[in-house]
Amino acid sequence: MCNIYAYLSSTIMSLSLKEKLLLVRLKKKDKDAFGELYDLYVASIYRFIFFKVPTRQDAEDLTSETFLKIWNYVAETQEEVKNLKSLLYTTARNLVVDFYRKKSQVQLVGDEETLLKIEDSRQQNILSQIDIKAEVNNIEEIIKGLKDEYREVIVMRYVEQLSITEIAEVLNKSKGSVRVLVHRALKVVKETIEKNV
């Protein structure tokens, strides 16, 4: 009986409940709730953006913008927010897409396509720089040099430790595709390291 109680306590009264309470409070435009949300996720969201943008300054600006967007969205939306964490990452991701869209100053066809194009050229440069400087053991540089979709699953899965379900929600993909993507990304990282040893 004690075990069941302990299990239920650990599963229900965990971060999920804390998130739900935060959501309810954010919906009520509670300023303290926003502070708590910021403290809880600022490092994770910053990191997620940091690996996607060229400079630290950009990462800081976009992180800040992400939290403001969340505040406005949660207060105004009529839809039920099921997962606050997924919502944060999705918002951050969209802001990065907007960031590159504005930066490119060209007519764009689609968010994903554009991001991939810009990212690819940037990644190629970074990868070549890695080759030149032989910074093979610098995992940070290797991750930054990855294809965008590989990099974000690696960061979400292993750095931020999001579940496959949460990643699937953020990327708007099936769980199966996410698993495949994670597997491939890990393989590429491994190969890049081994190639440069």
Add this chain to the structure above:
Amino acid sequence: MTEEKLIKKIKSLKNVKPRSEWQTLNRDFLLSQINQTAEEKSFGWQDYVVAFGSLFRQRLLEPAVVMLLVLGFSVGSSLVVNASFYSLPGDGLYPVKLALESVQIAVSSGDERKVELKIEFAKKRINEFDQIASRSDDQTQEKNDKLAAVVQELQRNVASVQNHINNIDKDGNQSDHDRTLRIAITISNETKQLAQSLDQKAKTISETDPEIKQIVDQAVESVQAVTVSADKLVEEEKQSAIATSTDQIIDQDNQPGEVLGESKDLTEQSSQAEVESADNSQSESTATNIEN
């Protein structure tokens, strides 16, 4: 590098953190930004209920509801199928029983199996007839209606078998003929039994129920008509089989290789005769020489 080590290395990226002074300043900046839209704190126990309810719905209730629905559907459907098995005309589940029979026929593969099922279901109708007839609690009119419904359904089963006979492809190959013959014999045998048992029922029905008696008599006639059709088909198939085998024999006789073989035999025989006659003339001439 093993995968474990690689993941450990990737996890080390957690050390990438925002500058602490930026983090603090940005927090203050954001709070000042939202200050205009923020409202007075009014957080109470109701909010805990809302949050817990939402979590409960998402984590426990949704999977539980899905599980219950799946369980309910599977148990419910199997109960309905079982219950319908014992249903009789007039029962709510009787149409389900008939529908299940149709599905069973539709999903079964092979003509033989389909015919067997159709006849089996016709036999079921006779069992149902017996069950209704033996009931004493039903009113006479109600009972008659049910009996009429069963016999009508039986007629439908029989018509389906008849239809099957009509649709049989009679111009198929040898294996098709064999199969048709088997089906025709099965139908013939089974419908004979069916007709006998129906006939017995007709005899047991008292003269006070002329209406039912008439319907049963009609059913007997229908079944007998099917038997006749099946017998006719059996005969046709037998004739066709004989004709085929005769044709095969004729074909074999007309084989050019075989005719040549025969003439070859004849040639051999004649040449042998010639040799023999030559031997005879030679021995005759030798005898003449000796005499001389």
